[in-house]
Amino acid sequence: MLQVEGLHKSFEGFKAVDGANLNVGKGELVAVIGPNGAGKTTLFNMITGQLKPDKGKIIFKNEDITKLSTYQICNRGIGRSFQITNIFHRLTVFRNVQVSVLSRKKKSTKLFHSARRIAVEETNSILESVGLLDKTSEIAGSLSYGDQRVLEAAIALGIDPDLLILDEPTAGMSPEETQATMELIKKLAATRGLTILFCEHDMDVVFNIAESIMVMHQGLTIIQGKPEEVKNCCEVRECYLGGSD
């Protein structure tokens, strides 16, 4: 479904991503791992169009999306959440998700309809599936950190993506919250038939749920394969797993 071929990006001489390759098949749960600064977020930002790659190609559903802008890529069916919580702080939880549902339904330029009546059921069903239904009328900025992270993912779900990209969905969460979030991701993938690409620091989590793992180091893809393959790859042990395993 998504192929990334030889992606490069440098910032004023610093090579953030220097030859990244990635393959995500339909319905797969793919993880990207690598130490801090390996270029994971930069890679995601290039896939979703926030950054333009210097070199390389991104193919989504047999279409070259390398040069498209963020909103066009999103309209092709890629939704994402951000590592740093990126929600609409002044709006209610309900409206946070409604905005993205309206966007997908191409209703966001409607001028003379009441927004109160549009996409309500769908928005509520998304909020229900992530467990925020009892907080719909709260202001997003006043939610707990964990709930904001979940809302972050719910906004991405609002566009009903084929591919959902989660940038460290459990960043800053306690072990219990991490566990719960991962369960949620698994459940979503199963019930909605989503393809999910995510990056994560907690190795236990990754090797537990990912079907395919891509390892990055200093901007370069070292290997992509099944969890066992990755675990047994000596290069990976050397540069990354070495101490922790």
Added chain:
Amino acid sequence: MFKEHFRAKSFLPVIALFIILLFLPAVIPRFYTYLLATIFVTALLAMSLNMVVGHGGLFQFHHAAFYGVGAYAMALILTKTSLPAWIAFVAAPVASALAGLLIGLFCVRLTKLYFGMLQISLGSLIWAIIFRWYSLTSGDDGIHGITLPSLISSTKGSYYFILIVLVICLIIMYLIFRSPFGETLQAIRDNPDRCEAVGINVRRHQLIAIVIATFFAGIAGVLFVVVEGSVFPDMMFWVYSLEIFMMCLLGGWFTFGGPMLGAAIMVSLRSFIGSYTEYWTLILGIILILLIFFLPEGVWGFVIQKIKKRAKGSVEGEND
């Protein structure tokens, strides 16, 4: 359609106010009728600015330029052509919206302060053209003695005309505020990057907002001509744009109705304190300082917070 938007209960005070305003000219002196009409015009102008500033999060620093375009278009059509008057009323807001579209096309490519700087420059360009084009606009003399249709040329006639136009505009603005477009615009204000990432064409939404807002600014410009019977370049000088900006902040720029209150306060201050001292801006300055410290959400924002606190838990209430 209207039923969904307007819950009767919360609009009772508004309707009551409207009825009072309908009968007020019968009992108050002419000067106050004129002053109220001026407040209405300024209120509409501030409301139109707030669509882009408060709801859209765009630093439209030079909004008065479009107010001026509307007023001048109206004045020029009425004085220089023999077209029927109604054409002037229609063409003037359209001219403003076109100017808004033209300037907006350049400005939406930039963000935040850069947007503001370009906007103020291009807006000032319009002012300069009108200021310098003496043969057409009479430069800093302005255009005076514009003949209006007899129905609205008296103080009372103009008052009612302006009141009705204002109410119609407010209803349309409120519909837009609560529409999917309005809500999306407010989301863009809060977080444009996130909006891009959910598939919203942010620039296009911002441009639409600018065009709508400048259209309403043009209507305000038309109403200005109806009140004053004249136009002059000062009404579209950038200093006046700042004044409108302040009205939005003063009233509460995240609310719907706040800017009207801000406009009422500013216009009243100017005419009442201004009649005692020409340094009325000094008092305005002190009020603004106090405001920043004690009412950062603006006067109306403060009132809404109080009401919300009192009625907490009853209905899901948002800014009205």
